Amino acid sequence: MTRVLVTGAGGQIGRETVDAFSGHEVIAADHGTLDVADRDAVLQAITSTAPDAVVHAGAWTAVDACEGDPDRAFQVNALGTRHVAEAARRVGAWLCYLSTDYVFDGTKPEPYVEWDAPNPVSVYGRTKLGGEYEITGPDATIVRTSWVCGLHGNNMVKTILRLAQEHEKLAFVDDQRGQPSFADDLAPMIRRLVIERRPGVFHVTNQGAVSWFEFARTVLDAAGLDPDRVRPISTADLDPPRPAPRPANSVLDNAALRLDGLPLLPHYREPLERLVRHLRS
Numbered sequence: 001m002t003r004v005l006v007t008g009a010g011g012q013i014g015r016e017t018v019d020a021f022s023g024h025e026v027i028a029a030d031h032g033t034l035d036v037a038d039r040d041a042v043l044q045a046i047t048s049t050a051p052d053a054v055v056h057a058g059a060w061t062a063v064d065a066c067e068g069d070p071d072r073a074f075q076v077n078a079l080g081t082r083h084v085a086e087a088a089r090r091v092g093a094w095l096c097y098l099s100t101d102y103v104f105d106g107t108k109p110e111p112y113v114e115w116d117a118p119n120p121v122s123v124y125g126r127t128k129l130g131g132e133y134e135i136t137g138p139d140a141t142i143v144r145t146s147w148v149c150g151l152h153g154n155n156m157v158k159t160i161l162r163l164a165q166e167h168e169k170l171a172f173v174d175d176q177r178g179q180p181s182f183a184d185d186l187a188p189m190i191r192r193l194v195i196e197r198r199p200g201v202f203h204v205t206n207q208g209a210v211s212w213f214e215f216a217r218t219v220l221d222a223a224g225l226d227p228d229r230v231r232p233i234s235t236a237d238l239d240p241p242r243p244a245p246r247p248a249n250s251v252l253d254n255a256a257l258r259l260d261g262l263p264l265l266p267h268y269r270e271p272l273e274r275l276v277r278h279l280r281s
């Protein structure tokens with residue numbers, strides 16, 4: 001049995017990770033319980049409980065808000081990770097850090113592998129890469145994921161379904177591509193990588209690369225609505241423009257999983273249909 005402490009335990013991935021470790025001893029540290037920007041609090045929480053592993057899912061994930069407040073974004077996402085890494089080292093805990101497709105600039109025409117050079121274009125991406133730089137020891141896994149959706153918290157599936165209730169016609173950008181990832185598929189893989197003590201960077205996403213336009217169509221289709229209600233626009237058409245730039249291509253090749261002979265997560269349609277069924281029941 002592993003004793004695992006989860007930061008950001010109230011978030012989309014945090015909640016599913018807590019569930020995925022059922023059968024183990026889980027210390028669920030949500031933002032209210034543990035602010036990772038507070039070094040003393042992090043050291044106290046982790047040294048007093050001495051977990052075998054820490055899954056660090058806490059982060060300031062509001063990409064556009066981060067753009068307007070870089071200091072806060074670095075404090076939470078980069079410095080906060082320094083605190084968690086320091087505390088994990090002190091107790092000899094395995095560390096799993098959640099990172100993002102937004103560490104890449106999106107100019108590569110093909111999917112990004114784990115060994116491609118990061119070059120974030122947003123403050124959020126820079127701060128999350130800063131967090132990666134804090135993971136210095138060999139006893140750690142970095143899980144980069146993308147376009148996270150799930151039952152808990154706000155995400156694009158919920159936004160698309162809400163907009164479809166409010167408006168007859170919808171518009172989504174067709175020039176940003178990525179791989180939607182569902183928290184209830186991600187969490188069991190996070191558990192596996194932690195339990196098996198797999199070091200290094202792993203891209204972990206559901207399969208199936210789409211633009212937001214294509215994804216919105218699939219969400220409507222899964223909900224039994226007419227996908228033709230969605231029309232494509234370009235990022236330049238967004239009015240007002242969003243404060244933070246996004247990479248045009250943030251498709252993550254799950255190369256490390258694949259080449260290590262580990263199973264890939266299923267195509268995103270499978271968890272999408274499960275989620276839509278759940279939300280509408």
Ligand SMILES: NC(=O)c1ccc[n+]([C@@H]2O[C@H](COP(=O)([O-])OP(=O)(O)OC[C@H]3O[C@@H](n4cnc5c(N)ncnc54)[C@H](OP(=O)(O)O)[C@@H]3O)[C@@H](O)[C@H]2O)c1
Nearest residue numbers: 008010011012013031035036058059061098100145147148
């Ligand atoms: N969402 C995505 O599309 C996506 C994509 C790639 C990678 N990731 C990464 O995956 C991880 C989990 O993200 P998620 O999708 O689960 O996002 P989420 O639902 O926003 O969860 C993040 C959690 O972190 C908490 N948090 C914020 N500031 C904190 C602080 N100072 N100390 C401790 N906790 C704090 C938040 O609490 P409050 O809400 O109460 O502030 C929230 O519960 C993050 O590291 C994120 O960067 C997310």
